[in-house]
Amino acid sequence: MFVPSTLKDIASALGYSTSTISRALRDTYEISPETKKIIREYAQKINYRPNPIAQSLKERRSKSIGVVVAEVANHYFSQAINGIESIAYDRGYHVIITQTHESYEREKINIQHLASRSVDGLLISLSAETSDTLHLQDLHQKGLPMVFFDRVTEDIITHKVIADNEKGAFEATEHLIHKGYKRIAHLTSSAHLSISVERLDGYKKALAKHHIPFEEAYVKYCPHGGMFYQETENAIKELMNLREKPDAIFVAGDRLSIDCLMVFKNLNIKTPADIAITGFSNSDVLDLMNPSLTSIRQPAFEMGQIATQMLLKVIESKYPVYDFEKKVLDTSLFVR
Amino acid sequence: MFVPSTLKDIASALGYSTSTISRALRDTYEISPETKKIIREYAQKINYRPNPIAQSLKERRSKSIGVVVAEVANHYFSQAINGIESIAYDRGYHVIITQTHESYEREKINIQHLASRSVDGLLISLSAETSDTLHLQDLHQKGLPMVFFDRVTEDIITHKVIADNEKGAFEATEHLIHKGYKRIAHLTSSAHLSISVERLDGYKKALAKHHIPFEEAYVKYCPHGGMFYQETENAIKELMNLREKPDAIFVAGDRLSIDCLMVFKNLNIKTPADIAITGFSNSDVLDLMNPSLTSIRQPAFEMGQIATQMLLKVIESKYPVYDFEKKVLDTSLFVR
DNA sequence: AATAAATACGCAATCGTTGCCGTACGTACT
DNA sequence: AGTACGTACGGCAACGATTGCGTATTTATT
Numbered sequence: 001m002f003v004p005s006t007l008k009d010i011a012s013a014l015g016y017s018t019s020t021i022s023r024a025l026r027d028t029y030e031i032s033p034e035t036k037k038i039i040r041e042y043a044q045k046i047n048y049r050p051n052p053i054a055q056s057l058k059e060r061r062s063k064s065i066g067v068v069v070a071e072v073a074n075h076y077f078s079q080a081i082n083g084i085e086s087i088a089y090d091r092g093y094h095v096i097i098t099q100t101h102e103s104y105e106r107e108k109i110n111i112q113h114l115a116s117r118s119v120d121g122l123l124i125s126l127s128a129e130t131s132d133t134l135h136l137q138d139l140h141q142k143g144l145p146m147v148f149f150d151r152v153t154e155d156i157i158t159h160k161v162i163a164d165n166e167k168g169a170f171e172a173t174e175h176l177i178h179k180g181y182k183r184i185a186h187l188t189s190s191a192h193l194s195i196s197v198e199r200l201d202g203y204k205k206a207l208a209k210h211h212i213p214f215e216e217a218y219v220k221y222c223p224h225g226g227m228f229y230q231e232t233e234n235a236i237k238e239l240m241n242l243r244e245k246p247d248a249i250f251v252a253g254d255r256l257s258i259d260c261l262m263v264f265k266n267l268n269i270k271t272p273a274d275i276a277i278t279g280f281s282n283s284d285v286l287d288l289m290n291p292s293l294t295s296i297r298q299p300a301f302e303m304g305q306i307a308t309q310m311l312l313k314v315i316e317s318k319y320p321v322y323d324f325e326k327k328v329l330d331t332s333l334f335v336r
Numbered sequence: 337m338f339v340p341s342t343l344k345d346i347a348s349a350l351g352y353s354t355s356t357i358s359r360a361l362r363d364t365y366e367i368s369p370e371t372k373k374i375i376r377e378y379a380q381k382i383n384y385r386p387n388p389i390a391q392s393l394k395e396r397r398s399k400s401i402g403v404v405v406a407e408v409a410n411h412y413f414s415q416a417i418n419g420i421e422s423i424a425y426d427r428g429y430h431v432i433i434t435q436t437h438e439s440y441e442r443e444k445i446n447i448q449h450l451a452s453r454s455v456d457g458l459l460i461s462l463s464a465e466t467s468d469t470l471h472l473q474d475l476h477q478k479g480l481p482m483v484f485f486d487r488v489t490e491d492i493i494t495h496k497v498i499a500d501n502e503k504g505a506f507e508a509t510e511h512l513i514h515k516g517y518k519r520i521a522h523l524t525s526s527a528h529l530s531i532s533v534e535r536l537d538g539y540k541k542a543l544a545k546h547h548i549p550f551e552e553a554y555v556k557y558c559p560h561g562g563m564f565y566q567e568t569e570n571a572i573k574e575l576m577n578l579r580e581k582p583d584a585i586f587v588a589g590d591r592l593s594i595d596c597l598m599v600f601k602n603l604n605i606k607t608p609a610d611i612a613i614t615g616f617s618n619s620d621v622l623d624l625m626n627p628s629l630t631s632i633r634q635p636a637f638e639m640g641q642i643a644t645q646m647l648l649k650v651i652e653s654k655y656p657v658y659d660f661e662k663k664v665l666d667t668s669l670f671v672r
Numbered sequence: 673a674a675t676a677a678a679t680a681c682g683c684a685a686t687c688g689t690t691g692c693c694g695t696a697c698g699t700a701c702t
Numbered sequence: 703a704g705t706a707c708g709t710a711c712g713g714c715a716a717c718g719a720t721t722g723c724g725t726a727t728t729t730a731t732t
Contacts, residue, residue: 002479003396004452006718017682022720032680047474049452053398054718056389057687060339072433073414081408085435094449097408097433099421113430116340116385138383143338261624285619288597290626342688353712358690366710390688393717 005046014042025050056118064094065311066114068107068124070225071099076254076282076300077125080149083304084123091312093120102225104129111135121145121311123304126153128225131192145314149307150298152194152326159310160326163298165195168331169202172278172296173250175333177210181248181276185218185239187232187260188252189225196221199252199280218246222256232259233266240269248272251279257293258283264291292336299329341382350378361386392454400430401647402450404443404460406561407435412590412618412636413461416485419640420459427648429456438561440465447471457481457651459643462489464561467528481650481657485643486634488530488662495646496662499634501531504667505538508614508632509586511669513546517584517612521554521575523568523596524588525561532557535588535616554582558592568595572603576611584608587615593629594619600627628672635665 007018014021016039024031024039025048031039056062067084069077081097088095096119098110107127112135114122124136124146133155140146140156149161176184186203188196200219207214220235239246251257257279264271271277271291281295306327314321343354350357352375360367360375361384367375392398403420405413417433424431432455434446443463448471450458460472460482469491476482476492485497512520522539524532536555543550556571575582587593593615600607607613607627614630622629642663650657 002475002481004478007720008718018719019683019721020681022718023681026720030680035680049448051393051718052453053389053392054687055720057387057393057689057717058719058721060687062389071414072408072417073411075409078407078409078414082435094453099418112385117388117430139338142340145338258621258624262621265623283621285594285598285621285625287601288594288626289621289624291624343690344688354689355691355713356711358688359711362690368710371710387688390717391690393687394689394691396717 004051005048006051010039010043010046010048014039060118061120061315062094062118063092064096064119065308065315066111066117066119066122067095067097068110068114068122069097069099070102070125070127071255072097074254075284076150076298079282079300080125080304080307083301083306084308085304086301087305087308087312093312100127102128102227104131108135111139115139115144121147121315123307123311124148126151126193128190128193128223128227131190143320145311147307147311147314149303150195154194157324159307159314159324161303161307161310162194162198162326162328163303163331164328165198165331166202166205168280168296168298168333169199169250169252170206171202171331171333172280172294173203173206174209175278175294175335176248176250176276177206177212179248179276182212183215183218183244183246183248184212185220185246185249186252187220187235187239187249187256188222189256190223191221193225196252203250203252217242226253226256226259229259229262232256233263236260236263236267236269240267240275246275248276248278251277253279254281254283257281257295261289261291261293286334286336294336295334296331297334298331303329340387341384342387346375346379346382346384350375396454397456397651398430398454399428400432400455401644401651402447402453402455402458403431403433404446404450404458405433405435406438406461406463407591408433410590411620412486412634415618415636416461416640416643419637419642420644421640422637423641423644423648429648436463438464438563440467444471447475451475451480457483457647459640459647460484462487462529464526464529464559464563467526479656481647483643483647483650485639486531490530493660495643495650495660497639497643497646498530498534498662498664499639499667500664501534501667502538502541504616504632504634504669505535505586505588506542507538507667507669508616508630509539509542510545511614511630511671512584512586512612513542513548515584515612518548519551519554519580519582519584520548521556521582521585522588523556523571523575523585523592524558525592526559527557529561532588539586539588553578562589562592562595565595565598568592569599569602572596572599572605576603576605582611584612584614587613589615590617590619593617593631597625597627597629622670622672630672631670632667633670634667639665 007021010021011018024036072078085095100107133153147159152160204214222231224231226232251260278294282297282300286293343357346357347354360372408414421431436443469489483495488496540550558567562568587596617631618633618636622631
């Protein structure tokens, strides 16, 4: 079986105590240079690595951070993860990624697992199904550092990183208005997600600015964030069956936008002839898509980086942190 | 700071020894039902969770498996990961995902980290840059269970799961031949990757079957597996600058296929007018793409599942395993 | 020469959990 | 009454690494 060598192995091989080995390898001043040399060369030879499990137990930290996202197949999240890793690896932290697949239950399980596994902190983007955050409040109040990104909650006072969703949504909607569309629908994720609220606000503000009345019937929610294709298709069908059919739609989510294009294709809805569309998406293949999608892109990589920097600051702070920040990054509109 | 409660806390609160607490919670027969009840209720009340770090140290296993893939943004890999998780979670294992971004150095670091972090086993798909596998042979011979999927190596005798790459490549190439193309190029990842070799074989066989001579100049390699856009663009440019320009191209990789379409778009190469294309891809948005891509799809989810089942079988085997299997799954051709 | 200080290392406890061994008390049997 | 066994629990060591404290030996200081 797989059994790596330990300090004790080196100690008995070389005739020193484990303390001496440990100190030699950690370069403590009390060990003579010659002894250090002997020990280090031997350790090198047998390719000794300290057991991180034992270190975690001793030092009560694991030098690892847990990440909770909806799904890695989502371009926004995979880019954010790359940002997270870019910082974490540099600082000597390991990254443990978990997916909720937009399920509240899965989110609870994953977070519980990560917490009990002694991650030093958590980077969280809430699942679409999550409306109450008691499972997180509990951990937070016990002192587990956490930073939210993208899908945040007001229930927990900590660092947060989001895109300027309201502005992004405003621009996307206004873009449709400028193109001459007047009956603009809005397809979004579940209602309790922060991004849904903010993007709805931006949508409403754009309508208001241009004196277009807001129609409740034009707003469709997908409680599972588009995890089920049928959810999206039903929403679109309902919109298309309205007496006053919308002539455009603003979609508030990466997966949702793509799914929407799928629905259009399957239902043979032409765009922009039947209905025009803009949507949030970080996909890097949008340029290849037909129909094309004018998109709002979030700075996912930077968001991951900033969230990680914030988290590490809290983790490595010697004193409890009470001063938290909500960082809002700009979005960009790509007209296609 | 975040400090969860321990057996000792319960013990001193209730006046028992830690051994008794431990046994009561693990439902050992030597503890009286009444004592068990008291202890369990208290544990429930304070929401006690055993510390997995301590358990790992004691039991010399972590109930977690490490996954090494090129990048999660690749649809093939994200689907495989979903398959991996679906099995692992059911069996009580945690999944730690790492990305190589096709870098050999990163692969070494990640694997070393996972191994020393006491994962119970490894699911590996090699990076495009990896040509020697000494870092893995070492761990394997020390007894760390590992299963390869997709990008495998012959250097290590263990379970492997791959798609029928040769057949997939054969079908993709033959599809182009049936369409009437005769000068068929082949764009592939780095030459030492198993999938590259197998797909090249399939390509050659299809040519041979239809008496089309194999042209070395028609085969272009991307040593970094398409991680750099320029690599792909240069390869395409070289093909298009040949005296006898190819009239079709078979692309052997998910990322590469998409990148190829990008290059076509950027260089204003029309397909199929200028050049026809087929490629390996597990993207689920291919139907939305323009130009469209006839694709060979691998059963990624199943591959992840099977690899995980194999790995768990080795991990949980009481005796050393010497009988290994190479499972080959069928691919499917989607004509677009 | 006597004392102080520096050098170089070992011992043992600790992190949280588990498991082997021991034992006090009670019950049953010959 | 004496032996045997079962019940219900406690003590202790161990997993691997770290660290405060102790100490033997050498070197420096007055």
